[in-house]
Amino acid sequence: MDNKQANVERFNAKATEWDDDPGRAHMGQGVAHAMLAALQPTGRETALEFGAGTGLLTRLMAPRLARVTALDSSSGMLGVLRRKCADLHLANVDVVEGSVPEQLPDQRFDLVYSSMTLHHVEDVPGLLRALARHVNPGGRVALADLDAEDGSFHREVQGVVHHGFAREVMGGWLRDAGFGDVAFSTAWTMRREGTDGAARDYPIFLAVARKPEH
Ligand SMILES: C[S@@+](CC[C@H](N)C(=O)[O-])C[C@H]1O[C@@H](n2cnc3c(N)ncnc32)[C@H](O)[C@@H]1O
Numbered sequence: 001m002d003n004k005q006a007n008v009e010r011f012n013a014k015a016t017e018w019d020d021d022p023g024r025a026h027m028g029q030g031v032a033h034a035m036l037a038a039l040q041p042t043g044r045e046t047a048l049e050f051g052a053g054t055g056l057l058t059r060l061m062a063p064r065l066a067r068v069t070a071l072d073s074s075s076g077m078l079g080v081l082r083r084k085c086a087d088l089h090l091a092n093v094d095v096v097e098g099s100v101p102e103q104l105p106d107q108r109f110d111l112v113y114s115s116m117t118l119h120h121v122e123d124v125p126g127l128l129r130a131l132a133r134h135v136n137p138g139g140r141v142a143l144a145d146l147d148a149e150d151g152s153f154h155r156e157v158q159g160v161v162h163h164g165f166a167r168e169v170m171g172g173w174l175r176d177a178g179f180g181d182v183a184f185s186t187a188w189t190m191r192r193e194g195t196d197g198a199a200r201d202y203p204i205f206l207a208v209a210r211k212p213e214h
Pocket of ligand 1: 007008011024028050051052053054055056057071072073074077098099100101114115116117120121
């Protein structure tokens with residue numbers, strides 16, 4: 001089974017119970033808070049969220065943006081997100097099934113954002129180069145994921161291809177993809193038991209970068 005299919009199967013199987021873990025909802029709140037503080041959106045931005053999952057971040061970002069395309073490769077996760085958008089009357093969210101980088105929508109956005117999805121993507125530098133083609137000049141990316149960890153974060157390894165990322169490596173990839181004004185902060189710290197049973201802090205970085213106007 002290839003990595004893409006492994007992720008689809010993993011998240012389809014988890015979709016209906018994904019939101020039952022309060023740690024995930026707290027992380028969504030923490031990451032949304034950090035993203036909104038860093039981005040200070042005007043409310044006129046069009047946005048792409050990839051790896052939107054069940055919308056734990058989407059539901060907090062969408063009210064502050066003009067329109068959000070919420071993309072994910074798992075139909076199960078998107079089923080939960082569609083119901084959430086209906087329940088919360090989030091009429092500015094377009095839910096789209098697709099995998100990055102192959103099925104990025106054929107349009108450009110003012111903002112591309114994501115949380116906890118990059119570590120499932122094999123070719124992250126290639127994805128960042130593809131994202132640069134889908135961001136308007138002057139637009140931004142906001143990417144949150146695990147800082148480099150020792151492999152103890154995931155109890156299930158199916159579909160996980162990176163044990164987090166070193167910030168200097170991610171920053172270099174963003175610059176190589178053509179982004180500037182690269183800035184890192186810590187969006188959230190998740191405390192939980194690692195695979196060996198010992199509790200640890202897992203910091204989650206937020207990288208914000210801008211595509212030059214020219
Ligand atoms: C760990 S979950 C995070 C979901 C959500 N961002 C959150 O914070 O709750 C990762 C999500 O990325 C999706 N995903 C994984 N690889 C993907 C890819 N290549 N393209 C699009 N979505 C992907 C999965 O289906 C899943 O919904």
